[in-house]
Amino acid sequence: MTNITKGSGNVFEDCGFSPEEAADLKLRTHLMLKLRRFIRAQNWTNERAASYFGDSLSRISHLMDSDIEHFSVEQLVHLLSIAGIDAHIFIETANSELASSHPEFELGMKAFEKVATKYADALQELAE
Incomplete structure (x- = not known):
């Protein structure tokens, strides 16, 4: 028999991160996903995205590989702004x-x- 436990609404908290760190990871994840979707919708290569954002190829590769530890909320909001996407925090x-x-x-x-x-x-x- 499978035991199912209802989650908290934040997978990071459910995985054992502190509530503060879990909130930060959740926010950065949402911002990264929006950027990745934007880049994919343009059918851009990582090289083209790096050129568009004025960023290095390695940073865009980290973004596309979901390497969250390489980005702060501020950096992600800046990239979203370049893409013409407004970020709102509630x-x-x-x-x-x-x-x-x-x-x-x-x-x-x-x-x-x-x-x-x-x-x-x-x-x-x-x-x-």
């Missing part, structure tokens, strides 16, 4: 009451609101 908390009681949460929300306002203002100026 933050969820398991316990919003607990999160809102921490000063860091309040500071983060204020910073987000400022950035969002500036972004909205810039878009409005472009529309006019």
Whole structure:
């Protein structure tokens, strides 16, 4: 008889990584997959992709081989930007009451609101 255990929703956490590391790996995986799909949709060789992104052939090979340890979230977001793909990060908390009681949460929300306002203002100026 097979024993089936329901996963947590994050395969990396299920494999024993700490919740923090699992979240980072999951995010980088999603970003890498989007880049790989973009490159494959163009029917590009690794050489062509390296030229397009202004990156080395070895880095593109690492990307296409899913060598996640070679890329940070920031580097992947930069490559997505070059490809014309916007990356959005949504933050969820398991316990919003607990999160809102921490000063860091309040500071983060204020910073987000400022950035969002500036972004909205810039878009409005472009529309006019």
